[in-house]
Amino acid sequence: MSILFDGLSLGAIYALIALGYTMVYGIAKMLNFAHGDIIMVGAYSVFVVMQRAKSPTDAFLNVACGLLLSLFICTLFGVVMEKLAYKPLRGVTPIAVLITAIGVSYLLQSLAQIFFGAKPHSVSLPTLGTVTVAGAKVSLSSIVTLVVGAVIMALLTWFVSKTTTGRAMQAVSEDRGAAQMMGINVNKIISVTFAIGSALAAFAGLFYLLQIPTAEPTLGSMPGIKAFTAAVIGGIGSIPGAMIGGVLLGVIEKICLSIPVIAPYTTAVEFSLLIIILLVRPIGILGKKRREKV
Amino acid sequence: MALLTVENLQVNYGVIRALKGISFEVNEGEIVSLIGANGAGKTTTMQSIMGLIPIAGGTVTYEGNVINKVPAHKLVAMGISQVPEGRRIFQELTVYENLVLGAYTEKDKKEIKNRIDDVCTRFPRLGERLKQVGGTLSGGEQQMLAMGRALMNRPKLLMMDEPSMGLAPILVEQIFDIIKELHKGGATILLVEQNAQMALSCSDRAYVLETGEISLTGTGAELAASPEVKKAYLGG
Numbered sequence: 437m438s439i440l441f442d443g444l445s446l447g448a449i450y451a452l453i454a455l456g457y458t459m460v461y462g463i464a465k466m467l468n469f470a471h472g473d474i475i476m477v478g479a480y481s482v483f484v485v486m487q488r489a490k491s492p493t494d495a496f497l498n499v500a501c502g503l504l505l506s507l508f509i510c511t512l513f514g515v516v517m518e519k520l521a522y523k524p525l526r527g528v529t530p531i532a533v534l535i536t537a538i539g540v541s542y543l544l545q546s547l548a549q550i551f552f553g554a555k556p557h558s559v560s561l562p563t564l565g566t567v568t569v570a571g572a573k574v575s576l577s578s579i580v581t582l583v584v585g586a587v588i589m590a591l592l593t594w595f596v597s598k599t600t601t602g603r604a605m606q607a608v609s610e611d612r613g614a615a616q617m618m619g620i621n622v623n624k625i626i627s628v629t630f631a632i633g634s635a636l637a638a639f640a641g642l643f644y645l646l647q648i649p650t651a652e653p654t655l656g657s658m659p660g661i662k663a664f665t666a667a668v669i670g671g672i673g674s675i676p677g678a679m680i681g682g683v684l685l686g687v688i689e690k691i692c693l694s695i696p697v698i699a700p701y702t703t704a705v706e707f708s709l710l711i712i713i714l715l716v717r718p719i720g721i722l723g724k725k726r727r728e729k730v
Numbered sequence: 731m732a733l734l735t736v737e738n739l740q741v742n743y744g745v746i747r748a749l750k751g752i753s754f755e756v757n758e759g760e761i762v763s764l765i766g767a768n769g770a771g772k773t774t775t776m777q778s779i780m781g782l783i784p785i786a787g788g789t790v791t792y793e794g795n796v797i798n799k800v801p802a803h804k805l806v807a808m809g810i811s812q813v814p815e816g817r818r819i820f821q822e823l824t825v826y827e828n829l830v831l832g833a834y835t836e837k838d839k840k841e842i843k844n845r846i847d848d849v850c851t852r853f854p855r856l857g858e859r860l861k862q863v864g865g866t867l868s869g870g871e872q873q874m875l876a877m878g879r880a881l882m883n884r885p886k887l888l889m890m891d892e893p894s895m896g897l898a899p900i901l902v903e904q905i906f907d908i909i910k911e912l913h914k915g916g917a918t919i920l921l922v923e924q925n926a927q928m929a930l931s932c933s934d935r936a937y938v939l940e941t942g943e944i945s946l947t948g949t950g951a952e953l954a955a956s957p958e959v960k961k962a963y964l965g966g
């Protein structure tokens with residue numbers, strides 16, 4: 437029972453990150469390999485606030501401030517990164533964009549090292565303890581992650597399917613040229629996409645710290661790669677796909693970790709799942725092939 | 731003054747010179763067609779006017795302003811709409827959502843609703859299928875959706891790229907009937923077609939485009955009667 441909750445909440449973290457990969461892929465048609473590092477930027481933002489915070493009595497207020505700063509900084513980084521590094525490359529070969537994204541990733545990690553040093557910093561978040569659900573002890577942080585993650589994803593789904601900007605995002609994702617013919621400013625929509633993806637990463641960063649309360653420059657790499665895997669498993673470009681892929685991967689990871697014989701091979705199991713899915717269904721669980729109709 | 735004036739328009743794809751300096755104009759209330767074989771440069775003309783392909787030379791003037799470098803989304807706000815070649819409706823969105831996107835630059839919800847009602851009156855088949863996903867429409871319905879979507883912008887200039895392509899003859903007739911109706915209602919239309927007969931029959935004026943150059947021009951009736959056009963496009 438508690439494994440299930442932990443798995444679901446880890447899955448919610450992966451899903452939040454995977455959404456950033458998948459939305460940017462769907463709309464800007466690029467893999468933003470620096471996306472994982474936005475989580476790290478978020479984690480350091482929370483760290484800075486928690487370190488400055490004087491009175492531990494207002495722990496939750498401090499966390500809220502940390503989250504706000506993190507949302508602001510992550511969104512700013514995401515949008516500026518797109519404008520400076522990716523926008524000038526629009527229309528060039530995808531491999532150049534990919535290499536640039538890897539460069540941006542290293543740039544962010546190096547910046548973190550310059551400002552905070554290479555040493556990990558522990559982040560003193562309030563401990564939430566456990567509650568009993570259906571006779572099993574479940575950590576409260578898992579439940580918070582799960583609930584908040586689910587609410588965010590529901591909001592995002594509503595936003596994309598029901599608002600004008602959300603529909604414009606779908607239109608750009610399906611046919612950029614046709615979207616322009618509707619009067620949609622594609623550059624603006626791409627900026628919005630980076631902003632949303634980065635804000636989701638800020639939440640993921642905080643939730644990640646609730647699990648492992650340490651900020652370090654390479655913190656974003658592993659969850660980034662896992663979430664990217666989740667996005668591909670779910671079908672890159674698909675929003676519900678990223679959610680399903682993320683949750684699936686989180687649950688599998690926690691189950692594997694709970695079985696002593698398999699635990700050391702958890703990451704191998706996860707990437708094997710990716711390979712199997714890609715062999716059986718190369719477009720991922722909910723991925724779509726473009727249909728042509730005469 | 732013409733609504734749209736194209737002077738010496740040149741477009742290149744790398745070393746390929748797709749348009750070698752073409753000139754034409756569209757006056758308010760006119761249907762003007764560009765006819766030409768596959769690969770003549772018709773789509774290139776439409777896309778470059780729309781700001782979707784860079785212009786290498788010449789000028790495009792709309793309502794007295796040079797629009798060579800104006801991006802597509804601004805041109806839409808200025809009243810130019812395009813029904814693109816191959817329809818390019820949003821297959822994963824519903825008919826309703828496609829239509830709403832057609833009025834993207836209009837913020838007034840009531841006005842958008844009025845426009846949807848108008849489009850549904852003109853295309854009852856779309857009205858019956860508002861909740862249907864675009865990709866599941868038949869070819870003819872998709873063409874109607876592409877036209878309805880463009881009309882949602884209440885364009886001052888409507889550009890249509892081969893609206894009859896790939897449609898059964900009876901549907902082609904229907905599409906041209908709608909074009910004629912729009913014309914009666916005062917619309918200004920730039921029509922691109924391979925179906926020269928149909929296009930010339932409803933056009934005020936027309937231009938023949940051949941490998942990136944305009945070879946002939948005249949009224950629709952003049953061109954339909956011209957021996958060159960008869961030989962090349964109307965089967966003798």
Ligand SMILES: Nc1ncnc2c1ncn2[C@@H]1O[C@H](COP(=O)(O)OP(=O)(O)O)[C@@H](O)[C@H]1O
Nearest residue numbers: 743746748766767768769770771772773774775
């Ligand atoms: N994206 C492109 N890259 C290179 N050449 C192109 C491209 N699009 C069109 N062309 C070439 O430009 C010429 C005109 O094409 P197009 O405007 O599509 O003609 P039409 O619409 O009249 O059939 C053709 O020779 C075509 O091969």
Ligand SMILES: [Mg+2]
Nearest residue numbers: 772773774815
């Ligand atoms: Mg064409």
